[in-house]
Amino acid sequence: MWNKKRNIILGIVAGIIVMTILVIVVKHKQNTGENFTLLNPEYGEIKTFISTTGTVQPQNRLAIKPPVSGRIEEIFVHEGDTVTVGQTLALMSSTERAALLDAARAQDNETLTYWKEVYKPTPLISPINGTVIVRGIEPGQTVTTTDAVIVLSDRLIVKAQVDETDIGKVRLQQTANISLDAYPQVKVRAIVDHIAYESKIVNNVTIYEVDILPVKVPPIFRSGMSANIDIIEQNKEHILLMPLEAVKQDNGGPFVLLAQGNNKEAVRRVVELGISDDKNVEIISGLTTQDTIIIDNYTYQPIKDSQQGSNPFMPNRPRQQQPQRRQ
Numbered sequence: 001m002w003n004k005k006r007n008i009i010l011g012i013v014a015g016i017i018v019m020t021i022l023v024i025v026v027k028h029k030q031n032t033g034e035n036f037t038l039l040n041p042e043y044g045e046i047k048t049f050i051s052t053t054g055t056v057q058p059q060n061r062l063a064i065k066p067p068v069s070g071r072i073e074e075i076f077v078h079e080g081d082t083v084t085v086g087q088t089l090a091l092m093s094s095t096e097r098a099a100l101l102d103a104a105r106a107q108d109n110e111t112l113t114y115w116k117e118v119y120k121p122t123p124l125i126s127p128i129n130g131t132v133i134v135r136g137i138e139p140g141q142t143v144t145t146t147d148a149v150i151v152l153s154d155r156l157i158v159k160a161q162v163d164e165t166d167i168g169k170v171r172l173q174q175t176a177n178i179s180l181d182a183y184p185q186v187k188v189r190a191i192v193d194h195i196a197y198e199s200k201i202v203n204n205v206t207i208y209e210v211d212i213l214p215v216k217v218p219p220i221f222r223s224g225m226s227a228n229i230d231i232i233e234q235n236k237e238h239i240l241l242m243p244l245e246a247v248k249q250d251n252g253g254p255f256v257l258l259a260q261g262n263n264k265e266a267v268r269r270v271v272e273l274g275i276s277d278d279k280n281v282e283i284i285s286g287l288t289t290q291d292t293i294i295i296d297n298y299t300y301q302p303i304k305d306s307q308q309g310s311n312p313f314m315p316n317r318p319r320q321q322q323p324q325r326r327q
Contacts, residue, residue, distance in 0.1 A: 037295045041287050044241045049230040054160035056225040058153030069144045071098040083126045091121040130154045156221045158212040160229045167208045181226040190214045240283040246295045257294040
């Protein structure tokens with residue numbers, strides 16, 4: 001019994017000793033000025049985007065309306081069907097033919113068949129190759145010359161709204177990526193097909209409509225869907241990159257701090273930079289992959305000073321030794 005209690009006590013003491021050692025090691029690291037990261041520039045890719053929103057719409061929307069008033073007898077297509085030039089979409093009777101057929105139908109089938117052969121229906125023909133996006137009328141309904149029986153689209157595109165401050169960066173044939181709010185996981189490759197010459201005012205903002213043409217229209221596209229568009233402004237591959245936080249700035253321009261090893265002082269190196277995104281920046285000159293860059297690690301810690309009015313939630317750099325820079 002005593003041996004069991006002694007083992008428990010020894011285990012507790014050993015645990016306390018281990019925790020104490022860990023705390024001492026962490027505090028030692030914090031006090032030795034190791035509040036920085038060392039890394040080397042690497043080759044990679046940078047893409048810069050012009051991000052905006054838009055709506056899926058037909059590039060050319062064509063409503064098929066009857067040439068005369070009357071009644072729709074048959075419709076041969078459904079929404080989503082692909083049609084070709086000259087294809088018969090529907091058959092309709094003029095008001096006179098519809099009245100004549102109704103009278104014949106009241107007599108007998110032979111009379112009805114006779115008048116159907118003698119008095120032919122009026123066909124509604126597709127004038128374009130496209131897709132049926134609306135079937136607004138069903139057989140048996142009466143129509144006038146203002147009613148759209150079927151609506152066709154030659155293809156679906158995205159009408160993007162680009163702010164006037166960004167329109168100067170948009171060019172024809174630029175590559176773009178489309179994602180739909182309904183299917184955010186699906187990315188569709190596209191190109192800039194048209195840039196409007198006249199602006200519009202939307203919510204007191206001047207915008208220009210830009211046609212974004214999918215390379216291949218996916219079956220999930222539906223007219224009226226909301227879309228997010230990233231127009232690729234610049235795309236560079238196999239360029240030397242480093243994190244943006246490594247760059248410092250003074251009157252002499254951008255520079256970085258280079259580690260020298262063996263506890264030597266860090267040196268200041270002026271660099272020439274190119275394009276950047278929200279994480280990395282292109283290095284045009286001044287560095288190679290052999291150089292080791294120093295990046296300060298900023299941390300957020302409560303301010304321990306006893307001064308009145310200090311905010312404990314403001315960012316504060318720990319008071320530690322930093323690599324010295326050589327001017």
